[in-house]
Every structure is written in C-alpha cells, then in structure tokens.
Amino acid sequence: MTVAAESASLVQSVDWTAIAPPTITAVVGLIVLVADLFVPEGKKALLGRLSIAGLAVALVSLLPLRAGDRSTFCLTSDTEVCSYTADQFTVVIQLLVLGGALLTALLSVTETARDKLPAGEFWFLLMSSAAGAALLPASRDLATLVVALEVASLPAFALVGMKRGDRLSSEAALKFFLSSVTATAVMLLGVSFVYATTGTLHLTEIAVRLDDVPAQLDTLAKAGVALTLVGFAFKTAAVPFHFWVPDTYVGAPLPVAAYLSVIGKAVGFTGLILVTVVAFPSYADVWGPALAVLAALTMTVGNVAALRQSATRAYSAVRLLAWSSVGQAGYLLVPIAAAAYSSDDQIGSTVAYALMYAVVNLGAFAVAALVARTHPLNRIADYRGLYATRPLAALALGFFLLCLAGLPPGIIGLFAKVTVFSAAVDAGLGWLAVVMAVNVVIALYYYLQWTAVLFRAPEGEPAKHAVPVPVTVAIVLTAVLGVALSGVPQTVLRFATGSLFQ
C-alpha cells in the first residue's frame, strides 16, 4: 500500500506511477488532438509517430508496476478498499491492451494515409479508446468500471464510421452504436439494482454485502447481477448478442477491425471477470451455468458461421476473422464459467488464452492488411499463391492461423487451448469440454482451408507491390512473438496458475 491517507483528511495523495499507463495514453491523445490544429497538411504523419511513441512510453511505464502491489484512490475510512488497483491482473491486461493498440497503430500508419482518413481525429480516437481500455482492468468500483468501458467504446463507434462517404462504414458504425448503447443502458440498470441492494459501488464490498442480502431484496440483487452480465455479454459479442460483429468488422477500416477483435474483446472480458469473480462470487450459481451455456452457444455459432463463409465473396477474409473471433470468444468464456464451479482460480486461463489470441489475431490482421493493398476486396481466394509472391508473409499467416486452430506448429495455440480444456475438466464441466472439442474440429476446417490456399500455385502473374515498413514491423513483431511463445509457452501460461488478484 503506497498510499497512506490520513483517516481524517479528505485530500488524497495520488500514486502517479500506478496510474501512469492509462494517463500517458490519454494525455498523448489530447496532445495529438491539439497538435492536429497546428501541423500542416503535409506533415500529418507526425501525429501517427507521436501516438506510437506515446503507446511505447505507456508500455514502458508498466515496468515499475510488475510487482503488482499498488493501489490508489482508496477510501479514506478504509484504505483496503480502493478504486484503482494495479495488481498482476491489471498489469497483464494493460500490457495486452497497450501492446495491441501499438500494433494497431503500426497497421494504421499507412492505412490512414491511403484511405484519406482525417489523421488528427483518428489518432485521438484510437488513443482515447486505448486509454479507456487500459483503465478498465484497474477499476475496482462499478462507477469507474462503467466510465472506463464507455471511454473505451465511444471512440470506437467513431473509428468504425471513419471511412467518409462509405455507406457500409456508416451503417456499420450505426449498428455498432445502437447495440452498444443498448448494452450500456441495460448494464447501468443492473448496476443500479446492485447498488440499491448493497449500498456500495466497490467490488470487494459488494462481494461481502451480497453474501447476506435481505430476503425481500434477493430478487432485485439477482436481477441486478443478471442485467450487468448481459451488458458485458454484449461487449464481448457473446451469442446471442453477436449480430453486430461481421458487418462492423467489414465496414470498419481494417486496423480498426483488428483493434475491435482484440482490444474490444479484452475490454469485455476484463469487465466480465471483474464483476463475476471479484464482485459477485456469492451468485456463482446464477452466472456460472449462464456463462457455460453462453460459451457453448458462442463458440458453436461463431465457428459454424465462419465455416459457411464462401471464399470468393467480397471481404470474406475479414468476415471469416470476424466470425472466428466470435468463436474464440466462446473459448475465452469457458474458464470464467469454470471459475463458478471450482475453488481454484481459473480465470488465469482466460488471461493466458487472451494473450495468445491477441498476438496471433493481430498478426493475421497484419497480413490481411498487407494483402488488402493489392487486393482491396480481400477475398480468401485472393490469398491463393501468397507463398509464391511473399513466402515469409504466407508462412507467418499460416503459422497464425494454425495457432488459432491450436495445431502444431502453432504450439502456443495448442497449449493455450489445453489450459482452457483443463480448466473445464478440472471444474467438472465435461459437457462443455466436449462441445469445445467438437468446435476445435469445426474451426480447424476453415483455418486449414485458408492455410492450404496460401500454398497453392498462384493464378496468373502476381504483381509486386512495395511493402510499407510499419506493416512489415507489425508482422515481424507478432511472428517473432508467436514463435518465441511457442518455444517458451511458460511466458504466458504462468498466468494460468495462481491468483492474479491482490
């Protein structure tokens, strides 16, 4: 505890180191917005570089927090109850979010120039959203949680609708906006119910007070728990709240789709973990089965829909990644559901899986961004013969897809799946493990089909295009990370054991 507030004093000292990661991101975002006014048209690229540097600094600021023992904004009456905690869980998720945002930024540098997106606005929105996403895992009261969630998602609507004059883009933004706002409204209702029954917003306090809710308020508390969960289920795109995903991904600029598929998901999952495991453990009998069913539905619907994507339809590559991300969300839900059935801490499996997923999915999007430069329609059929023109990019994409499928040589993907399976088996959720096993097979079909396309003989003479440096950097970074993790899976899998919370 670094903050030792005097119990009588109302003025708190703030642990700036602890809150540095989201703060730096937000401040850099504001600087970019202001700088946009003064930077001449020809030098807008400067804004992108500034944002990338800001994200890198924010990542570095995570280093002093490694120990995971800081918290700030605590109650003056009880210094154990804090609104902002930088424990292991927070630091890992912040690493995921900021690292993911950095890779997205690398992909965006050329994309913003090519699609003539307004640079200042784009970078400001991206940074704000990243700041919100970085704040979320640290928030330990419902108000901060909701605010962080909104800071993360509101800029995302605008990002999706960025392509000016593109009907698909605005439609996608509207769809995304409406569904998300509904989710927020439902969640706020749930939060207010919970507040009404417990009289506190701090998650740990809620956990204590939910244990002995007066009988006449029990229904209200249950409804509050359920509604809050529905809100987060929307954000994670769990079935049946998933319908916005494919159109949104296709309509959005490609880097934004990548951002949504990784950071958007991480945001939803972090919130879900915080409310279920930290705030509502005494209602595990309510959310446990609900999440298990949700997980089974989500992975099945996502994978079956991905299976049905035709390779020659426009944007089928992005569409497939969108649906597969729904399927992957199902796997991510499994350990959270398992946490309800077992005394062991299972959510670490979700964190480990999310880290793996973030690296390889962003990698897959990076290669998709590369291919989109020569084939703007981005059909899966366009990837035919990629190995002949760009052998390294093809090998990288093949590796990423097999990681997502969970087959060697994607060893990290395989072991991440093994941890999820083992969480389910450990908690006695045998049926869920079997459903997941079937889903792994379904998913293999479309991932491998795409992989096989990469290595087929190309049709016609392929045109050589120069590869922009930032995209190359993103592909190399993710590929090196993926291969390194395959050699030393312990790096991410260690989060799967032991408690991440303070």
Added chain:
Amino acid sequence: MIDISPSVMQFLLAFVVVAPLLGAVAALLPAPPGLKGRNPDQAVLRHGVTVTGAILVAALALTLGFDHDHPSKMQATTDISWIPALDVRIHLGIDGISLPLLVLTALLTFLCALYSYFKMPAGPSPKAFVALLLVLESGTLATFAVLDLLLFFLAFEMVLIPMYFLIARWGGAERRAAAWKFILYTLLGSVVMLLGLLLVGLKAGTFDMVALATDNGRGLTTSVQVTAVLAIGVGLAVKTPMWPLHSWLPDAHTAAPTVGSVLLAGVLLKMGTYGFVRIALPVAPDGMRTLAPYLAAFAVVGIIYGSLACLALARKGAKGDLKRLIAYSSVGHMGFVLLGIASMTPTGVNGALFANIAHGLITGLLFFLVGALKDRFGTADLDTLAGATGAALYGRAPRLGGLLAFGAVASLGLPGLAGFWGEMLTMFGAFDPAEGLSRPAFLTFMAIAGVGTLLTAAYLLVVVRRVCMGVPQRQAPEQATIADVQGYEFAAWTPLVALTVLAGLWPAVLLGLTDPAVQKLLAGGKS
C-alpha cells in the same frame, strides 16, 4: 550391446527427435554453395536422404548402446521442466517397447526418402515435400520417445498437418476429400483423447507417464479410469484404426502418394496401438479391464470386416483398387493387434507389439510394390491390371512378381515370416486372458480371429493369382513390356524383405526386447 556413455545416449535420443525439425527448416532455405547439386530439386531431395539417413544412423547407434540386459528400464532419459504452469516436462526415454518402433520409423522414413529421390511423386516442388516428410518423421519419433502425457498429445498432433499436405498435394484422384477426411477424423479423435489425458493428469496430479505407470491407477477411482480409457481409447482407436472408426483409412491410402501410404500404414497407425500399450494399459488398468471385452469385440469385427471387404475388392469385376485392398487388410491386421492388447496378458501384448512391427514391415513393402505397379501400369485397379487371365507378372517382370507374392504370403501369416508370430501370440493371449476378463467371451473372439486368418489367406492368394499369374501375351498392345525391379527399388525394398525374414525366423530378437518391458508395465512397476 556396446557401451555408450549415458550423456551420449541422451544426446542421440534428443537428436533423433529434434534433427528432423531442423532439417525441415533447412530444406526450405536455399541450398548453400557446394551443396547445390545438379538442380535445386535434386539438391533438396538429396538433403532429405542425408537427414533421414543421419537419423537412421543415430537410431541404430541408440539400439547398439541400449542396455539389452535391462530392456524394461527407461534408458537415454532426459527430464527437463518446460512449462511449469501446465506441469509439462520434456521427458524423453526409450525402453524395449519404444525402441523397435523408433528404429522402424527411422528406417521406413529413410527408405521413403531414398525412394523419392529417384521417383518423386507428381506434384508441386519437392522442397515442401521433403520439409513435410521431415516434420512427419519428427512427430512420429517424438510420439514414441516422449514420456509426458501432454507432450505425447503434442507429438500426436504434429503429424496431422504434414500428412494432410502430403495427401492433398502429392496424392492421386480425390485427394482433397481424402485429406480432409483424414485430418478431421483424427483431430476429433485426438481432441477427445486430450480430454481423457487431462482427466488422468488432473486427478492423479502428474502428467508423467513413468510415475503414472508406477502408480498403476492406484490414485484414480474406477469411474475416472473408465471415463479416461473411453476418451483416450476413442482417440487412439481412430488412429489405429479400429472398426467402426476406420472409414478414413481406405480413402486416405487410396489417394496418398506411395511414400505417404507407406508411412501412414507403417508408422502412423502404430501411434494408436502404442498409445494403448503405453498409456491405457498401465495408467488405468481398472478402466481398461472394464472396457477390454468391448475393445476385443470391435477388434475381431474389424478382422472379419477387413477380410471380407478385401475379398469383395479382390473379386473379378469389383473394380477393386489394390491400394484400397491393402488399406482394408490393415484394418484386419490392426484388429489382431487390438485383440492382443485387450487380452491384457503379457503374451497378448507381446504379440500385439510384434504384430505392430511385422505389419509396419510387410504392409510398408506391399504399399511400395503396389505403388511401383501403379507407376508402371498407370492404375492400381485390379480388374484393369488383371485383364482376362491375370496380369502375368511372373512372366513379364519376374522379380516384381516374386516380391509381391512374398509380401502377400508374409501378410497372410506364413510361418517362418514376420506376420506369423504376432497373430499367433495375440490369439494365444486371447485363449487365456487376464484375470477378471471373461474367458468364454475371449475364446469366442479367438475363434472368430482364427476364421479371420483363413479369410486373409483367401483374399491375398486371390490377389497373387490375379496379379502374378496369367498368360503373358507379348504381342497384345495393351500389354506393353514393363520394367522389372530397378536398382533403387531394390535398395528401398531389400531391408524390409530381410527384416521380415529375420523377424520370422528369429522372433526372440524382438520378443527379448519387448517382453521384460511389457511384464513391468502390466505389473505396474512392482517387478
């Protein structure tokens, strides 16, 4: 036999598992100066022969350094922690059960590489072919060398992608569908197997196969054991394959290129039966005892089914494909292996392991021979080959005909050749099954298996008659002269023939290795 220091043995085993992977990466890179060969294709194919040759030498050195007086002891062991979070250890080691399979894998892969050097299957560049072949070799060798359940699963999965591409890229007609069937079937099986492995590992608190085998299921309740054996068994049974989970095999074999078929039958199927012996028998004996009668029943159905299918394919006018026929005969032969394992006696399990090796040698040879026939005639369709009277191979290519007849009689279990001992011992095992298993049921199974051997003899002799005999008509245009066995074919096939004869005449060379190890596994480390 000769004294090799333990650290060298350790290195040799690790080398055998890892070197093919490094070789695969090297195959994708451009050849260094001095090794460019006549052209890039030749250089990379030669690279494949060199690497697999080195692996074979290392495997033979392991055999020489293996302490043949204590085959039940794990030797050349390495045990390093890899992923503490999942309790996964890089635990390698060989005993009398895994050593023969290791050598068989190294030998068959080398022979395949050699054969491809002279006769590259039609398809895209040999670069990827060699790389995939090497990854496949690494995966199979790792399966036989690892002693950790999760590592076993990893190695088990490692062969899927290379085999898929080998079939889908270098295969014959209908190769896409066959490749899909192969990978989806086996993946579904192995994911279910993973659930069983996790159940065992989590309930027993360790994934280490040696520790689990020593425990002999004492830490697991019977219901857990039954569930685990059921889940693990389904995965292994798909791979073996056991009737009725075999339907991917004939398609895969028919479509695969010659070397793909050889490796699939010779090595990949053994991974399934090896898993039964290494994991199911010692780790969950109670569960195995409950399910053994069912396993045996499925096994004998497989024997009869495989033979009948072959008979149907061998009939005149059935348009039977020879590769498909041998694939079905594999289902029958693997039925014997499963029957031996299900008897849970040392005799039966030894017989199963013997039949495993014998099947690898003989069926490997048969697939080579049929592949050669297909290359010469452009088809493996029995009716087209045989024509009105028979293909008359004895007259037109006597050596090829002789080898085919040799392979056929070895496969039907002629005493004095390798096929005999395995089938006989497995039936002996079924004659007197382990305590707790119903003797009448197993006697029935044994009798049915005996009928199966007759049927096997029947269809193989039909094949010999239709392919090797007949009236040679030198003038007829459709019977152009065909080449007899070439030098490289001799080189690739002679080792298999020699070993078939050796194992048939001197079974002790193999049984002396497996028996002590099997005794120890069944006794759960008590002996």
